[in-house]
Amino acid sequence: MGLLGYARVSTFEQNLDLQLDALKEAGCVKIYSDKGISGAKAERPGLDEMLRNLRPGDTIVVWKLDRIARNTLNLLTLVEKLDAEGCAFRSLTDGISTDGPMGRAFLTIASAFSTLERDQNIARTSAGLAAARARGRVGGRKPSLTVGQAQQVKALYEAKMSVTSIAATMGVSRQTIYRYLELQNESVSI
Incomplete structure (x- = not known):
């Protein structure tokens, strides 16, 4: 029975330190991580390894829900799998633990809002880029030479x-x- 941490950042430029520090402070005995891998990817080596090494009684701990799951369905499927293996799930920032029925119910609600927030961010970014293109602006670096x-x-x-x-x-x-x-x-x- 142990606390296993999982941390993930989407790009190599991002830093895992904040998540790793929080997971260590929470008492995780082992921490798995993925760097430069989007949450939209189905295969994440660190997460896959952690899931292979699970034992009944273990608890997976993440800094925030969106670090481990792409969307609500993905998160609920993962938590259901953990539950079937006799394991629990905990999100530090969201204050969620699946130790009881209220925790599982709250997880469903919080995950839905997390997915909504992600989808809204994507929509806002797309709209902003489209508006910039309509005004003649394109992304990327400026040319080195005129x-x-x-x-x-x-x-x-x-x-x-x-x-x-x-x-x-x-x-x-x-x-x-x-x-x-x-x-x-x-x-x-x-």
């Missing part, structure tokens, strides 16, 4: 100036110059 500078790069290259010299003149890397030359003329070799 259209005029890109034409100048081509002219300098055709005048037999070295890529290193062009890069120094433009204040960009050699790779950027190669990239612009490839965009303007696919026959230019790197």
Whole structure:
């Protein structure tokens, strides 16, 4: 009988420390994690390993509901599986424990709201991106060179100036110059 922690972040740039600290403070004897894996992915190596190592009497602990489940159905299916194996589930931030019937009922309600919040965030983000595109704005990094500078790069290259010299003149890397030359003329070799 032990507390097993699970932590997950969606991107490699995100940090697990907050979740790991909370799980350690909660008394987890072992913590499994997935980094750079979306909650929408069905296969998560850390979660899969934890589920393989479960023993009756264990309790899975997460920092927040959305760290372990993609949606309400996914969470309820997982909790049902845990219950069948004689294990419990606990979410620290949400204050939920499936030790009793009230906990399971509250889990269903909280999970539905968590799914709603996620879906609303996705809808707001999509609407914001669409509005930005309608105003002519596109996402991503700004180009390193203006259209005029890109034409100048081509002219300098055709005048037999070295890529290193062009890069120094433009204040960009050699790779950027190669990239612009490839965009303007696919026959230019790197």
